[in-house]
Amino acid sequence: MREALDDHPNCNCGIIGVVAEDGNIVPELFYGLRVLQHRGQESAGIAVFEEQINCKKAMGLVPEVFSSEELSELSGQVGIGHVRYSTEGASALENAQPIVASSIAGDIALAHNGEVVNADELRRELQRKRWAFLTSTDSEVIVRVLANEIIKTRDVNQALKEFTGRLIGSYSLVLLVGERLFAIRDPLAIRPLSYGRKDGMHIVASESVVFDTLGARFIRDLRPGEILELTPHGVKSTRLPHPNNSAHCMFEWVYFSRPDSVLDGRLVYDVRVKIGEEIAREHPVAADMVVPVPDSGRAHAFGFAQALGLPLMEGLIKNRYIERTFIIPDQEERDIGVHLKLNAIRSLLQGKRVVLIDDSIVRGTTMSKIVKLVREAGAKEIHVRIGCPPIRAPCYLGIDMKTRDQFAANGRTVEQIRDSLGADSLEYLTIEGLVRAISMSEEDLCLGCLTAVYPVQVPGERLRPQRRLDLFMERVDSEAETKASQEVRRQL
Numbered sequence: 001m002r003e004a005l006d007d008h009p010n011c012n013c014g015i016i017g018v019v020a021e022d023g024n025i026v027p028e029l030f031y032g033l034r035v036l037q038h039r040g041q042e043s044a045g046i047a048v049f050e051e052q053i054n055c056k057k058a059m060g061l062v063p064e065v066f067s068s069e070e071l072s073e074l075s076g077q078v079g080i081g082h083v084r085y086s087t088e089g090a091s092a093l094e095n096a097q098p099i100v101a102s103s104i105a106g107d108i109a110l111a112h113n114g115e116v117v118n119a120d121e122l123r124r125e126l127q128r129k130r131w132a133f134l135t136s137t138d139s140e141v142i143v144r145v146l147a148n149e150i151i152k153t154r155d156v157n158q159a160l161k162e163f164t165g166r167l168i169g170s171y172s173l174v175l176l177v178g179e180r181l182f183a184i185r186d187p188l189a190i191r192p193l194s195y196g197r198k199d200g201m202h203i204v205a206s207e208s209v210v211f212d213t214l215g216a217r218f219i220r221d222l223r224p225g226e227i228l229e230l231t232p233h234g235v236k237s238t239r240l241p242h243p244n245n246s247a248h249c250m251f252e253w254v255y256f257s258r259p260d261s262v263l264d265g266r267l268v269y270d271v272r273v274k275i276g277e278e279i280a281r282e283h284p285v286a287a288d289m290v291v292p293v294p295d296s297g298r299a300h301a302f303g304f305a306q307a308l309g310l311p312l313m314e315g316l317i318k319n320r321y322i323e324r325t326f327i328i329p330d331q332e333e334r335d336i337g338v339h340l341k342l343n344a345i346r347s348l349l350q351g352k353r354v355v356l357i358d359d360s361i362v363r364g365t366t367m368s369k370i371v372k373l374v375r376e377a378g379a380k381e382i383h384v385r386i387g388c389p390p391i392r393a394p395c396y397l398g399i400d401m402k403t404r405d406q407f408a409a410n411g412r413t414v415e416q417i418r419d420s421l422g423a424d425s426l427e428y429l430t431i432e433g434l435v436r437a438i439s440m441s442e443e444d445l446c447l448g449c450l451t452a453v454y455p456v457q458v459p460g461e462r463l464r465p466q467r468r469l470d471l472f473m474e475r476v477d478s479e480a481e482t483k484a485s486q487e488v489r490r491q492l
């Protein structure tokens with residue numbers, strides 16, 4: 001049996017799109033993808049337009065895929081990029097992105113972050129119309145649905161509006177249609193997508209931290225259901241019909257996004273510190289020190305320690321040179337595995353009452369090893385506090401948590417999980433505490449993996465009721481569209 005050293009779930013992808021008045025935007029795509037590497041480590045790709053769309057992609061980390069020689073073969077003033085983690089066995093080059101397809105409006109290149117729930121149905125529908133598919137991804141389904149819509153409408157803008165109406169699920173997209181660059185966020189804004197700019201350059205990226213690195217200014221998040229066309233001279237915004245409520249993925253704040261990113265108006269670091277404060281309020285404990293599980297529990301632990309006036313100690317040290325996807329090759333080497341990744345400082349922990357903080361527990365396999373490590377280092381008591389409420393249900397919207405069986409909390413009480421971890425106490429943040437920490441209405445968050453109630457219709461699962469007025473009508477939408485366009489023009 002093979003086992004990963006990190007049982008955090010994986011996010012599918014990170015995306016970026018750049019257009020400039022002049023010069024070559026390939027360096028921006030490359031460095032942007034390096035910043036987004038935490039969102040996908042299996043493949044990377046760049047597509048640029050220069051007379052035609054040129055695309056290079058391969059399996060591996062961004063610097064492995066793009067040597068300076070490879071980069072020098074690409075150039076253009078407009079392009080998109082993608083880093084990917086595959087959720088199924090399809091960790092193969094043909095599924096790497098951007099995906100390029102032909103259309104009557106010219107070639108299309110697409111980079112997608114998210115997951116389309118009705119992809120199989122759309123695939124079958126297109127196959128009946130004799131469309132051929134080269135990959136097993138929902139992203140190829142998206143691009144072919146778009147190409148099909150362009151044939152029907154003969155108008156790219158109209159096709160973009162129509163084809164998004166066919167998709168159910170989460171999708172943040174960057175698209176080249178010939179030399180035109182579009183960015184689209186699904187009507188529930190489940191996955192992040194933000195817009196920034198710097199001298200004559202317009203950029204969209206999965207996370208705002210990309211703008212910091214590229215010396216660009218973060219302007220704003222794309223709105224739910226927004227289609228942004230980025231040109232060398234500015235941006236043009238239109239809105240799709242969208243529900244009044246969003247469904248931002250809570251896990252972006254809890255774990256996926258970088259702490260220095262701002263998502264939908266909330267700095268991820270601040271939210272994590274507040275999560276720590278909320279757990280301290282809900283589940284205080286008498287202890288000598290707070291120890292974060294590095295690096296995922298660090299900000300949560302800071303908030304917890306600050307709220308209770310406890311010392312925050314780095315009792316666990318992480319080996320920075322063990323990659324997140326490292327697989328322990330052999331069962332007998334498992335104990336070596338956890339020591340390869342983490343080591344405990346015995347002189348700090350010996351005889352102490354320790355609060356161990358992490359962002360979440362998915363399978364619980366890593367946490368039980370960490371508890372054992374801290375116990376072996378001589379801790380007298382180990383109290384585990386977790387920043388995310390128990391994960392009990394699969395994610396169908398872009399995160400690699402597919403089966404109920406894999407969850408530590410599946411069919412078990414907190415006391416049973418505590419027992420399996422070997423901790424003296426275990427407490428999770430409540431959903432109410434999490435919502436308070438994100439400081440957004442519960443109705444605007446996706447909490448599907450916690451509640452088994454989803455913001456989109458998933459076969460066999462419960463659909464979240466729409467509590468307020470269901471849809472903006474077209475009239476209201478065009479008002480919003482005008483306002484959005486005016487606002488963007490003001491910002492330029």
Ligand code: SF4
Pocket residue numbers: 190248249250251252394395396397398399446447448449450
């Ligand atoms: S089900 Fe969970 S992980 Fe998936 S989008 Fe919703 S909150 Fe995020």
